[in-house]
Amino acid sequence: MQKTLLAPDLEISRILTGLWQIADMEKDGNTLDPATTAQAMQTYVDAGFTTFDMADHYGSAEIITGYYRKHLAKNKAVQLFTKWVPQPGKNTKESVRGAVQKALVRMQSDTIDLMQFHAWNYADPDWLDCLFWLQELKEEGLIQYLGVTNFDAAHLRVALASGIQLVSNQVCYSLIDQRAAGNMTEVCRQYGVKLLAFGTVAGGFLTEKWLNVSEPDVHQLTTWSQMKYKRFIDAAGGWEKFQQLLKATAQVAQKHQVSIANVASTFMLQQETVAGIILGARLGKSEHIQENQGIFNIKLEEEDLQKIHKAQEALLPIPGDCGDEYRKPPFLTASGDLSHHLESIPAPYQAVDGFEGRKKVFSGTVWEDLAGFCRAVRKGKRILVSGTTATHGNKMIGGSDAAAQTHFVIDKLQAAIESLGGKLEQVDRTRIFVRNINDWEPVARAHGQRFAHIQPANTLVEAKLVGDGYLVEIEAEASLE
Numbered sequence: 001m002q003k004t005l006l007a008p009d010l011e012i013s014r015i016l017t018g019l020w021q022i023a024d025m026e027k028d029g030n031t032l033d034p035a036t037t038a039q040a041m042q043t044y045v046d047a048g049f050t051t052f053d054m055a056d057h058y059g060s061a062e063i064i065t066g067y068y069r070k071h072l073a074k075n076k077a078v079q080l081f082t083k084w085v086p087q088p089g090k091n092t093k094e095s096v097r098g099a100v101q102k103a104l105v106r107m108q109s110d111t112i113d114l115m116q117f118h119a120w121n122y123a124d125p126d127w128l129d130c131l132f133w134l135q136e137l138k139e140e141g142l143i144q145y146l147g148v149t150n151f152d153a154a155h156l157r158v159a160l161a162s163g164i165q166l167v168s169n170q171v172c173y174s175l176i177d178q179r180a181a182g183n184m185t186e187v188c189r190q191y192g193v194k195l196l197a198f199g200t201v202a203g204g205f206l207t208e209k210w211l212n213v214s215e216p217d218v219h220q221l222t223t224w225s226q227m228k229y230k231r232f233i234d235a236a237g238g239w240e241k242f243q244q245l246l247k248a249t250a251q252v253a254q255k256h257q258v259s260i261a262n263v264a265s266t267f268m269l270q271q272e273t274v275a276g277i278i279l280g281a282r283l284g285k286s287e288h289i290q291e292n293q294g295i296f297n298i299k300l301e302e303e304d305l306q307k308i309h310k311a312q313e314a315l316l317p318i319p320g321d322c323g324d325e326y327r328k329p330p331f332l333t334a335s336g337d338l339s340h341h342l343e344s345i346p347a348p349y350q351a352v353d354g355f356e357g358r359k360k361v362f363s364g365t366v367w368e369d370l371a372g373f374c375r376a377v378r379k380g381k382r383i384l385v386s387g388t389t390a391t392h393g394n395k396m397i398g399g400s401d402a403a404a405q406t407h408f409v410i411d412k413l414q415a416a417i418e419s420l421g422g423k424l425e426q427v428d429r430t431r432i433f434v435r436n437i438n439d440w441e442p443v444a445r446a447h448g449q450r451f452a453h454i455q456p457a458n459t460l461v462e463a464k465l466v467g468d469g470y471l472v473e474i475e476a477e478a479s480l481e
Contacts, residue, residue: 002014002015002296004275004276006113006114006145006167006168006194006275006276007145007167007331009143010079010113010114010145010167011079012050012051012079012275012276013049013050013051013079013276014083014269014275014276014277014290014296015049015276015277015278015279015295016049016051016052016053016196016266016276016277016278016279016414017041017044017049017051017052017053017278017279017280017281018052018054018198018278018279018280018281019052019053019054019058019064019065019280019281019283020054020055020061020225020280021056021061021063021223021225021280021282021283022037022058022059022060022061022064022283023057023058023061023224023283024223024224024225024282025059025282025285026059026060027224031059031060032059032060032064032283032284034060034064034066034067035067035071036284036391037064037283037284038064038065038067038068038071038072039072039284040283040284040287041064041065041068041072041283042068042072042319042431043287044281044287044289045073045076045078047289047293049289049292050076050077050078050079051078051081052065052078052079052080052081052277053078053082053170053196054080054081054082054083055082055083055084055085055116055149055222056082056083056084056085056099056102056103056341057085061082061109061210062082062103062106062107063106063117064283065080065107066105066106066107066108066109067108067215069107069108069109070108074149075107079113079115080107080109080112081112081113081114081115081116081126081147082103082107082112082114082115082116083115083116083117083118083149083170083405084099084100084103084115084116084117084118084134085118085149086099086118087120087122087342088121088124088342088344088345089124089126089346090126090130091126091130091133093133093136096130096133096134096137097133097137099141099243100112100115100134100137100143100398101142103115103270104142110141110142111141111142111144112143112144113141113144113145114144114145114146114147114167114415115131115134115138115143115145115146115147116146116147116148116149116168116169116170117131117134117146117147117148117149118148118149118150118264118326119148119151119155120326120327120342120345121327121348122155122327122411123348123411123412123414123415123418124346124415125267125346125348125392125411125412125415126348127155127358128158128159128162128397131146131148131164132164132395133400133418134146135164135165135458145167145168145440146164146165146166146167147167147168147169147170147196148166148168148169149164149169149171150170150171150322150323150326151168151169151171151322151323151324152184152303152320152321152322152324153182153184153186153187153321153322154183154325154403154407154446154449154450155185155319155407155444156169156187156188156191156193157187157191157401157403157404157407158397158398158404158407158408158411158473159194159278160187160191160236160404161191161397161398161399161400161401161404161405162397162398162399162404163180166193167193167194168193168194168195168196168275169184169188169194169195169196169322170195170196170197170278171184171195171196171197171198171322171323172193172197172198172199172232172322172323173197173198173199173200173268173271173274173322174197174200174202174206174264174268175198175202175206175245175249175264175267175268175308176199176202176206176229176233176236176242176318177199177232177236177318178234178312178317178318179317179318179320179321179322180190180191180197180273180322181271182193183321183449184270184273184298184321184322185271185273188273189272189273189466191244192275193273194273194274194275195271195273195274195275196274196275196276196277196278197268197271197274197276197277197278198277198278199229199232200264200265200268200277200278200279201261201264201265202232202233202264203223203225203226203228203229203230204223204225204226204229205226205230205233205246206246206249206259206260206261206264207228207240207259207260207261208250208259210246211243211246211247211250211260212243212247212466215239216230224334225280225334227334227335228332228333228334231332231333232318233253235316235318235319235330235332236315236316236317236318237314237315237316241314241315241316242315244311244314245308245311245312245314245315246260247311248307248308248310248311249263249308249311251266251307252300252304252307255304256298256304258294258295258297258298259291259294261288261291261307262291262294262295262298263298263300263304263308265277265279265292265295266295266298266299266300267300267305267308269295270299277410279292286466296314299326309374310437318332319423326338326341328394344371347418347419348415348416348418348419349361349362349363349375349415349416349419350419351378351419351420351421354374354377356379357379357380358377358378358379359377359378359420359421360374360375360376360377361374361375361376361380361416361419361420362374362375363388363391363412363415363416364393365391365392365393365465366391366394367389367391367467373386374386375388375412375416376416376417376419376420377420378420378421379395381415381478381479381481382477382478382479382480383416383422383426383477383478383479384475384477385413385416385417385475385476385477385478386475387431387433387468387473387474388409388413388416388473388475389405389409389465389470389472390404390405390406390408390409390470390471390472390474391467391470392408396469396470398471399452400469400471401442402434402439402442402443402446402471402472403443403445403446405443405470405471405472406442406446406447406472406474407446407449407450408444409472409473409474410424410446410447410450410474412449413427413430414475417476417478421480422478422480423456423478424450424451425453425454426479426480427451427456427476427477427478428456428457428477428478428479429456429457429458429476429477430451430456430457430458430459430474430475430476431458431459431460431461431471431474431475431476432444432447432458432459432461432472432473433460433461433462433463433465433473433474434460434461434463434471434472435462435463435464435465435470435471435472436460436462436471437462439471439472440460440462443460443467443471443472444460447474456476
């Protein structure tokens with residue numbers, strides 16, 4: 001069984017057993033018996049698959065693994081990873097501690113091996129507060145290591161450059177979905193972070209079952225995973241293009257006398273920044289242990305990779321960056337929207353009345369009170385956003401990474417505009433001031449990533465900025481007409 005170091009003293013299986021299907025198995029309201037289901041984990045551990053991945057919302061997965069740890073694990077080394085996915089809105093240091101303590105109780109442990117955090121809305125800086133507080137709990141010993149899940153490259157960069165000690169980002173990454181091969185890989189390489197890839201067999205679509213068969217309709221899809229990854233196939237160009245990829249993968253599989261799923265999994269394990277792939281298990285119902293072990297018996301050769309790459313070239317890129325399917329259309333979820341995840345996303349800032357019908361928002365930085373200005377003001381259909389730096393409370397976000405500072409500044413611009421009833425897409429003018437003109441390119445590229453689909457009028461100049469360490473300041477104007 002192949003192992004790897006995710007962190008200096010955290011060795012994991014390169015194939016992690018994902019427990020998200022427990023939620024699917026319990027969707028009828030019946031809870032699985034912890035003792036019986038935990039016993040099914042033992043078969044995986046005995047085969048060398050010692051790393052399990054779950055989340056607070058994966059039904060009773062944390063409870064099942066807690067039972068396993070206490071009653072069955074004995075002296076066996078197992079790694080139990082979980083996630084915290086809070087509802088959008090403001091959290092407190094106490095609520096973050098409460099979420100971690102709840103997981104510890106459910107998992108019957110004194111420390112969480114890897115706690116992975118999900119953020120719904122980057123425009124609301126609450127996500128950064130949560131990570132800073134989670135890091136405090138890590139330093140306290142309640143968490144061994146921190147990771148994130150479904151973060152895009154820009155905000156993984158923001159977190160790392162701001163001093164958050166992350167070891168991993170769990171993202172969708174497969175033959176169909178290659179978003180993580182771009183900017184994400186660059187950030188991981190720069191900061192030494194590893195990826196935990198899920199969706200590598202696309203909910204079972206990357207198997208012989210779907211080779212040379214007609215496109216299924218929605219009534220033929222029996223699991224949440226199938227409903228979700230069919231949307232990915234549609235976004236990648238549809239069933240015909242998917243079949244061409246499946247046929248190419250099948251040819252490679254036949255050459256090595258393995259399954260299509262084995263080839264799809266091996267391909268992802270050979271990617272530079274991938275520490276492990278997550279394969280789901282319906283504990284006590286169906287197991288693929290022997291087949292999964294076969295993944296380690298093959299190595300794809302250059303000829304194999306070229307065949308797969310050629311088929312991938314016919315696919316359309318999955319829109320956006322990693323995790324965007326949970327934050328903006330198209331929502332590539334089981335339901336096609338966020339209805340089964342959350343009800344609404346509150347505005348980051350509270351708008352207050354100003355002079356002569358104006359509306360104002362404040363971001364809470366010391367500069368606003370000191371200099372007597374608001375973060376943004378709306379009059380009629382016009383929103384003006386003040387010159388904004390990477391300030392959050394008493395912290396400077398982004399460290400010495402000019403791109404990270406720029407992304408956080410744009411988050412603040414977006415937060416102000418949305419809180420006044422606008423959208424980032426309605427920005428028609430930005431002005432950028434950089435402390436050092438040598439930083440123009442990472443700043444401009446970050447601006448380009450966020451505004452490529454908007455393309456407002458823009459100016460970038462070198463200027464002496466107020467405040468030590470601030471590398472960039474941006475102001476914006478938006479028209480709601």
